[in-house]
Amino acid sequence: MSAGDNGAMTALRAPFTASALRLVVFCVAGVVSAALVLATPALLPATGVLALKVAGALDTGPAPVVAPVFLVLLAITVVLLVVLAVPAARAMGVLQRRLAERLLDRPVPAPPPRRSWRAVGYCLLKVPLAIPQGYGAFCYVFGVVNLSYPVWWPLFRNHPPGTTLGPVRALTPFGMISTRTVAGAFLIAAAGLGMLLVAPWLMRAGAAMDVAAMRRLLTPGGLAERVRELQVTRAAAIDDAAAMMRRLERDLHDGAQIRLATLAMNLGMASEKLGSDGPPPDLAEARELVALAHRGAKEALADLRDLVRGIHPPVLDNGLGDALATLASGSAVPVTVTVELPGRPASAIETIAYFCAAELLTNAAKHSRAGRVDVGVRGTEERLTLTVEDDGAGGADPDGPGLSGLARRIAVVDGRIDVHSPAGGPTRVTIDLPTHA
Amino acid sequence: MRVVIAEDAAMMREGLVRLLTDRGFEVCAAVADAEALRSAVAADEPDVAVIDIRMPPTHTDEGLRAAIDIRRDHPGVGVLVFSQYVETRYATRLLADRPTGVGYLLKDRVADVADFVDALRRVASGGTALDPEVVGHLMRAGRDTTGLASLTPREREVLALMAEGRSNAGIAAALVITPGVVEKHVANIFAKLGLPVSDSDNRRVLAVLRHVSG
Numbered sequence: 307m308s309a310g311d312n313g314a315m316t317a318l319r320a321p322f323t324a325s326a327l328r329l330v331v332f333c334v335a336g337v338v339s340a341a342l343v344l345a346t347p348a349l350l351p352a353t354g355v356l357a358l359k360v361a362g363a364l365d366t367g368p369a370p371v372v373a374p375v376f377l378v379l380l381a382i383t384v385v386l387l388v389v390l391a392v393p394a395a396r397a398m399g400v401l402q403r404r405l406a407e408r409l410l411d412r413p414v415p416a417p418p419p420r421r422s423w424r425a426v427g428y429c430l431l432k433v434p435l436a437i438p439q440g441y442g443a444f445c446y447v448f449g450v451v452n453l454s455y456p457v458w459w460p461l462f463r464n465h466p467p468g469t470t471l472g473p474v475r476a477l478t479p480f481g482m483i484s485t486r487t488v489a490g491a492f493l494i495a496a497a498g499l500g501m502l503l504v505a506p507w508l509m510r511a512g513a514a515m516d517v518a519a520m521r522r523l524l525t526p527g528g529l530a531e532r533v534r535e536l537q538v539t540r541a542a543a544i545d546d547a548a549a550m551m552r553r554l555e556r557d558l559h560d561g562a563q564i565r566l567a568t569l570a571m572n573l574g575m576a577s578e579k580l581g582s583d584g585p586p587p588d589l590a591e592a593r594e595l596v597a598l599a600h601r602g603a604k605e606a607l608a609d610l611r612d613l614v615r616g617i618h619p620p621v622l623d624n625g626l627g628d629a630l631a632t633l634a635s636g637s638a639v640p641v642t643v644t645v646e647l648p649g650r651p652a653s654a655i656e657t658i659a660y661f662c663a664a665e666l667l668t669n670a671a672k673h674s675r676a677g678r679v680d681v682g683v684r685g686t687e688e689r690l691t692l693t694v695e696d697d698g699a700g701g702a703d704p705d706g707p708g709l710s711g712l713a714r715r716i717a718v719v720d721g722r723i724d725v726h727s728p729a730g731g732p733t734r735v736t737i738d739l740p741t742h743a
Numbered sequence: 744m745r746v747v748i749a750e751d752a753a754m755m756r757e758g759l760v761r762l763l764t765d766r767g768f769e770v771c772a773a774v775a776d777a778e779a780l781r782s783a784v785a786a787d788e789p790d791v792a793v794i795d796i797r798m799p800p801t802h803t804d805e806g807l808r809a810a811i812d813i814r815r816d817h818p819g820v821g822v823l824v825f826s827q828y829v830e831t832r833y834a835t836r837l838l839a840d841r842p843t844g845v846g847y848l849l850k851d852r853v854a855d856v857a858d859f860v861d862a863l864r865r866v867a868s869g870g871t872a873l874d875p876e877v878v879g880h881l882m883r884a885g886r887d888t889t890g891l892a893s894l895t896p897r898e899r900e901v902l903a904l905m906a907e908g909r910s911n912a913g914i915a916a917a918l919v920i921t922p923g924v925v926e927k928h929v930a931n932i933f934a935k936l937g938l939p940v941s942d943s944d945n946r947r948v949l950a951v952l953r954h955v956s957g
Contacts, residue, residue, distance in 0.1 A: 559797070563827050564752040570854035571758045575765065578856050602754070 320506040321446065328409040329509040330446050333439035335405055336516060339398065340436030343429050346394075350383045351376065395425035399524045402428075406517055414520045415531075428523040435516050441479070442508030445501040448477050452498025455491040542714040557613050565606035572599040619660065626656050630681055633664055637679070639671045639696070645683040651690050651741035658719065659683065659692050662712055662737050666694040669708060674698025674733055685741060692737040700731030712737075719743040744867055745789040748773040749780035749806060751798045755850070759793065762853065766860050775799070777809040784813050784820055791821035791844075791867035796833065807833055814845065821866040825850050831880045834873065842949050846872030846908070861913075871908030871948045878906040882955045890936045890954070898935075901928040906951045 320326060354375060403414045455476065473484035476494040479501065485491060525531070572595045579592035586592055614620075622629040627645040634641035650656070663681055670676045676698030684691050702709065704725040713723045720740055727733040746768045750756040753775075760773050772783035776799050784792055792813060796806040810822045814837075823846035824837060834847050846866040852874065853859045862872035882891060882903065894902065897918075904914045911929070915922045929947075933940050938950045 556802070559827055560752065564755055564850075567827065567850045567853065568752075568754045568758050570851060571755075571762060571856075574854040574856040575762055 317503065321449070321502045326446070326506050326509075329506065329513060330443050332405055332409040332513055332516075333443040333509045336432065336439040336512065337436045337443065339402065339429075340433045340440075343398075343432050347383060347387060350386065351379055354379045391426050392423060395429045398429050398432075399425045399520075402432075402516075403520060403524060406513075406520060410513055410517065412517045414517065415525050424523045428519055431519050431523070432516075435512060435519065437512075438508055439512035439516070442505050442510075442512055445479060445508060446505035449498045449500075449502030449505055452476050452478070452494045453502060455494045455498070456488070459488060459491045539714075539718045539720075543718045546711075546715060546718075554613070554617070557616075561609040561613065562606050565602055565609060569599050569602035569606065572596075572602060618657065622653075622656055622660055625650060626659060626683055629656070629660050630663055630683070633660070633667065634681065637667050637671060639667075639676050639679050641667065641679045641681055643681045647683060647685050647690065648687055649741075651685070651739070652743055654743050655690060655719065655739050655741055658715060658721070659690065659737070659739060662692060662716070663694060665708060665712055666735055669702065670694070670696040670698060670733070673702070674700065674731065676731075676733075688741055690739045690741050692739070693734065694737075695732060695734045697732050699729075700727045700733050701729045702727035702733050702735075709735075744791070744864065745769045745771050745787065746863070746867075747771050747780065747783045747787060747789045747792045749775070749777065749783075749792065749798065749809070750795040751775045752795075755795075759853070762856060763793075763860075763863075766856070768863075777805040780806075780809050781812065784817055788817065789820060791823060791863060793823050793825065793863065795850075796824055796826040804833065807837065810837060811839075814840070818844075821845070821869065823848065823863055823866045823872065825852070827851075829874055829876045829880065831877065831884060834877045834881065838952060842871050842908075842952055844869045844871075847877055848872060848874045849876055862908075865908060870910075873907045873952075875903065875907060878903050878955070881906065881952070893935050894932060898928050898932050901925065902932050902951060902955070905929070905932075905947060906955055908948050 358375065400416075403416070407413045455474070473486050474491070474494075475482050475484045476497070478497050483494065483497070485494060576592045576595035576599065579588040579595060580586045619629055619632070621632045626647070627643070630643045630645060634643045651659070667679060667681070670679045674696050676696035679694065679696045682691075682693045682695075684693075702725055704710070704713070704723075704727075709723070709725060716723050716737060716739065720743075722738045724736045724738075725733075726735070744767070746763055748756060748759050748763070748770060750759060750773070756773050756775065760770050763770055771787040771789050772779075774780050774783055780792065780794065783789075792810070794806045794810050796804055798806050806826075807824060810824050813820055814822055821844040822837075824833070825846075825848045826833075827850050829847070829849055837845055837847055844866055846862055848859070848862060852862070866872050891899065891902075900918060901914055904917055909917065911922050911925045915925045918925070930940075932938075933950075936954055938954055941947050941950060
């Protein structure tokens with residue numbers, strides 16, 4: 307099936323999907339909301355008129371009392387509008403956001419809990435937005451109605467021959483059409499089908515504009531959004547640092563510290579075996595214990611060396627190129643490294659890039675059964691892009707603990723990570739970082 | 744003397760087994776976690792258990808909790824808890840009910856084999872062995888700093904050694920003085936701090952610890 311066929315099928319099917327029905331509900335709700343917005347300023351004066359009418363004040367034409375009453379009502383209306391507009395508009399905003407989330411599956415983040423006239427702006431915008439929405443919903447509903455004409459035509463048009471009948475009317479976007487014949491009924495049905503096919507696109511356009519307006523006016527403002535983002539990444543940075551310290555403590559406690567304690571114990575025993583003076587009481591065992599202590603000391607040194615490299619690989623001081631080359635030479639999978647940078651990024655950025663590459667290389671070696679990994683670092687004065695690509699099995703989960711941990715660390719410096727890893731591979735991870743945090 | 748060892752680091756565990764066997768202890772069991780420790784103590788009823796505080800699965804204080812349980816369920820079993828760092832809170836939790844047959848030492852202390860073995864024997868026979876680090880923390884964090892300030896440097900040394908759980912003879916040996924001099928220092932300390940004089944070492948430790956830790 308070609309792409310064109312596919313598109314045509316989608317277009318034909320569009321009106322008959324569950325999402326089309328949800329769109330209709332959203333658009334009708336939009337029209338009702340717009341009507342409410344328009345009616346709100348008139349509510350109080352209308353109530354006033356009603357009250358006067360009930361009281362009989364309007365029976366004898368505008369009496370002298372009526373004008374002052376309306377002046378007072380006008381003032382009260384203006385005051386009420388000023389006082390209640392923001393909370394009312396925000397309530398409307400909450401409702402609309404919920405509708406967008408439930409019906410369109412387009413979540414809009416909640417605004418900060420403070421007074422803002424932007425919600426009022428959204429409510430006012432709701433009025434023009436209701437035009438495409440209402441038009442679309444109209445096309446949909448009357449499209450269905452028109453499409454059904456041939457079905458019920460025989461039910462009502464079974465009069466004896468010769469009876470003169472009035473024309474049957476049908477609503478279309480281009481006005482009323484009427485017919486007296488079966489062929490006409492099919493024409494109306496054709497018009498209905500056309501309306502039905504057009505309706506989803508009209509409604510979608512209306513809904514899309516609505517969501518865009520919501521995103522613009524009902525979400526936290528740009529600065530507020532940025533503050534929230536910074537709070538999240540700051541918390542991540544703090545967590546990360548704390549986790550790092552915990553890991554370090556654990557590594558030292560279970561590694562070098564225990565090795566040194568054992569070493570001290572062995573040396574303590576050896577020195578007892580050697581005695582304080584004179585010929586050693588148990589030379590053979592003392593020798594064995596010293597050899598054990600010697601081995602322990604070497605293991606403790608190796609442990610500390612690994613730990614130190616894990617904290618900050620000294621070769622990173624020579625630049626990312628050398629560090630990545632060293633990293634690649636220690637990898638079980640063959641790795642090619644290409645580094646093309648106009649200058650040296652900030653050392654924090656180099657460190658992040660290095661540890662990302664290290665983690666991704668470990669992943670490639672451990673999970674992907676890759677036969678080859680390409681590590682590339684390219685960049686400008688402002689941005690640095692690290693790509694790690696393997697020919698392995700793919701299926702890496704961007705939300706898994708490893709990759710999401712990387713994403714958190716990268717977000718701290720306003721970087722981005724993009725994981726492309728379809729099942730069956732290959733995996734390509736692209737990390738974009740600023741060169742200076 | 745029969746010992747159970749609970750230590751999750753294999754090389755330390757093996758070293759301890761070797762050291763204690765060499766020194767004439769009978770090692771009934773050497774285990775790597777608190778659960779195995781509990782069953783080993785229940786099965787063997789040793790004289791003393793050497794317990795690492797941090798063990799699997801959580802690597803926090805399961806050794807300490809096991810030690811407290813053992814002290815409650817097997818009052819005849821001495822408990823020597825040891826760890827790579829000292830935590831005053833752990834010491835007070837461990838000593839909470841009675842400071843007998845209990846010890847809390849830094850792992851580093853195994854390097855001085857004779858002292859370590861001495862401490863272990865003391866705990867096994869119902870005495871106390873507190874690490875000098877723990878005592879130092881307790882004394883610094885304690886309530887009665889004015890009382891402690893009234894002691895001479897020598898008396899403070901003697902007080903610290905008493906708190907560690909040493910007998911007069913042990914204190915005399917550690918400070919290279921005669922037991923008679925130690926007795927005089929002890930009497931002075933008790934008078935200056937207003938502690939009740941007692942003849943038993945255990946009661947003395949209790950009084951001293953209560954005083955220094957407030």
